[in-house]
Amino acid sequence: xxxxxxxxxxxxxxxxxxxxxxxxxxxxxxxxxxxxxxxxxxxxxxxxxxxxxxxxxxxxxxxxxxxxxxxxxxxxxxxxxxxxxxxxxxxxxxxxxxxxxxxxxxxxxxxxxxx
Amino acid sequence: xxxxxxxxxxxxxxxxxxxxxxxxxxxxxxxxxxxxxxxxxxxxxxxxxxxxxxxxxxxxxxxxxxxxxxxxxxxxxxxxxxxxxxxxxxxxxxxxxxxxxxxxxxxxxxxx
Numbered sequence: 001x002x003x004x005x006x007x008x009x010x011x012x013x014x015x016x017x018x019x020x021x022x023x024x025x026x027x028x029x030x031x032x033x034x035x036x037x038x039x040x041x042x043x044x045x046x047x048x049x050x051x052x053x054x055x056x057x058x059x060x061x062x063x064x065x066x067x068x069x070x071x072x073x074x075x076x077x078x079x080x081x082x083x084x085x086x087x088x089x090x091x092x093x094x095x096x097x098x099x100x101x102x103x104x105x106x107x108x109x110x111x112x113x114x115x
Numbered sequence: 116x117x118x119x120x121x122x123x124x125x126x127x128x129x130x131x132x133x134x135x136x137x138x139x140x141x142x143x144x145x146x147x148x149x150x151x152x153x154x155x156x157x158x159x160x161x162x163x164x165x166x167x168x169x170x171x172x173x174x175x176x177x178x179x180x181x182x183x184x185x186x187x188x189x190x191x192x193x194x195x196x197x198x199x200x201x202x203x204x205x206x207x208x209x210x211x212x213x214x215x216x217x218x219x220x221x222x223x224x225x226x227x
Contacts, residue, residue: 101146
């Protein structure tokens with residue numbers, strides 16, 4: 001079964017703690033992405049990676065860190081420096097198509113609550 | 116001006132009607148266009164993509180692209196209550212590399 005998995009589905013943390021969200025894909029996609037979605041809001045790009053051992057900041061990278069040691073995995077760490085970490089976190093992956101676009105597919109998401 | 120704009124809605128249509136969702140984009144170099152459906156509390160699901168001017172049909176869904184007007188739309192025929200969701204428009208261009216730029220989404224409510 002090909003797809004993207006994210007774990008855990010729900011995560012609760014105390015303020016001041018770092019937390020790492022998992023994202024794994026078996027679609028053999030080169031590119032992976034992390035988005036944040038707040039209630040009633042659109043998607044905001046946190047970080048993305050085009051290949052292993054390389055990643056770039058998105059629009060809201062402050063307070064977050066990532067690694068890309070394997071093609072299949074792109075974990076996101078939400079650090080204590082992130083001022084408003086409570087949100088729905090979505091991981092996605094994509095591969096270029098013969099038509100020239102990048103069709104992105106999403107994992108099921110992790111809902112993080114920090115109190 | 117936002118790069119991808121959608122009316123936030125909610126758009127309410129009766130069951131069986133055609134729902135028309137619209138999206139405009141600012142980058143004339145945009146090449147590929149995507150529609151995602153997102154149910155409340157779930158992740159976005161890719162339902163349509165279109166690369167060329169004109170219409171593309173898939174079941175009850177039709178995507179329409181007009182690059183001259185920088186406009187892409189999604190028509191849902193015979194709307195069902197199960198179509199009630201937020202629909203996100205996304206655009207890719209060489210300017211964005213392999214990133215997609217998403218609109219904020221339109222909430223669709225289909226009333227039975």
